[in-house]
Amino acid sequence: MIDITYYIIGILGFFGLFYGGNVLVQGTVQTANSLNLPAHLIAITLVALGTSAPEMIVSVNAVMKGSPDIAWGNVVGSNIANLLLVIGGASLFITLTDNSKSLRLDIFWMVISTALIFVFGYFFHGISPVVGLSLTIFLVFILIFMTISSEKKHGQSNSAIEREGKHFSPLIVGLFLTFGGIIIILIASEMLVYSAIKISIGFGIEESLIGVTIIALGTSLPEISASVAAARKGHPDIAIGNVLGSNLFNSLGIIGASSIASYPLTIQTPQAFITYDLPIMLFLTIILGGGLFYFKKVNRVFGPILIIIYLIYLINNFL
Numbered sequence: 001m002i003d004i005t006y007y008i009i010g011i012l013g014f015f016g017l018f019y020g021g022n023v024l025v026q027g028t029v030q031t032a033n034s035l036n037l038p039a040h041l042i043a044i045t046l047v048a049l050g051t052s053a054p055e056m057i058v059s060v061n062a063v064m065k066g067s068p069d070i071a072w073g074n075v076v077g078s079n080i081a082n083l084l085l086v087i088g089g090a091s092l093f094i095t096l097t098d099n100s101k102s103l104r105l106d107i108f109w110m111v112i113s114t115a116l117i118f119v120f121g122y123f124f125h126g127i128s129p130v131v132g133l134s135l136t137i138f139l140v141f142i143l144i145f146m147t148i149s150s151e152k153k154h155g156q157s158n159s160a161i162e163r164e165g166k167h168f169s170p171l172i173v174g175l176f177l178t179f180g181g182i183i184i185i186l187i188a189s190e191m192l193v194y195s196a197i198k199i200s201i202g203f204g205i206e207e208s209l210i211g212v213t214i215i216a217l218g219t220s221l222p223e224i225s226a227s228v229a230a231a232r233k234g235h236p237d238i239a240i241g242n243v244l245g246s247n248l249f250n251s252l253g254i255i256g257a258s259s260i261a262s263y264p265l266t267i268q269t270p271q272a273f274i275t276y277d278l279p280i281m282l283f284l285t286i287i288l289g290g291g292l293f294y295f296k297k298v299n300r301v302f303g304p305i306l307i308i309i310y311l312i313y314l315i316n317n318f319l
Contacts (some may be wrong), residue, residue: 010195016188021229030174040100040241048245051222066185081220087289088306090231090239097297113251126266132259139252152183
């Protein structure tokens with residue numbers, strides 16, 4: 001008999017994700033306007049870093065506890081979930097269009113970062129601490145490059161936002177809402193994942209399958225919440241930027257930090273990932289990244305298709 005408390009925690013977590021996503025989008029837009037920067041840049045850096053925090057915590061803890069397979073499963077599974085479930089879910093509400101000048105360069109960085117962990121995971125069967133440190137440094141370089149090369153928005157009037165805050169500057173309010181939204185999402189996602197794991201164990205599902213599917217999906221909940229809320233509020237550039245940035249952080253920062261935490265050992269790639277998950281991750285990154293690179297949008301008709309593909313991927317994992 002499964003305790004009804006787990007179901008209540010899961011429901012509260014779900015509503016927390018919905019509320020936190022709305023707060024995060026509002027904060028992102030206000031922060032971007034206050035700094036005269038594109039919302040896409042804030043989404044691909046600040047928001048993506050915040051929503052990737054669960055993957056970082058889960059993966060590093062898993063490695064330190066001697067479970068590197070969970071770290072691999074979390075990163076690869078989250079990348080796949082971002083591409084299929086997050087983009088698919090967000091595109092159910094609106095055609096995701098992003099005309100940011102840096103979009104194509106950002107897609108290039110995402111593809112390169114994914115290709116790097118594919119090469120090391122597939123051909124070298126793991127990532128050493130030295131390689132992990134190099135990946136982390138590479139991520140810092142990319143973030144600095146993105147920030148420096150970003151263009152200010154010209155002719156933007158901030159009078160509307162200035163009227164909103166009488167006691168605090170619009171930037172302070174925007175950052176407060178952004179970080180507040182991230183914190184709410186992280187707490188809510190933790191509640192939902194906790195309840196899902198407890199319920200799954202109650203039904204007798206194996207722990208390894210829980211790690212590859214439920215935990216990977218659960219740590220992608222912040223991205224899902226943020227991107228769906230952005231799409232619903234008419235900010236598709238934030239939805240796309242969040243996915244690109246999250247996959248970038250996953251591929252370089254999280255797997256890099258995990259391999260550093262494993263010192264002096266190398267994080268060995270699970271055999272199943274070499275033959276199944278890694279090739280799928282790279283294939284989806286190239287196909288969806290290429291489509292975004294060329295068309296700069298994801299039509300609403302692809303939303304259900306991407307979600308169905310993700311469900312097929314999950315079912316194959318269980319089978």
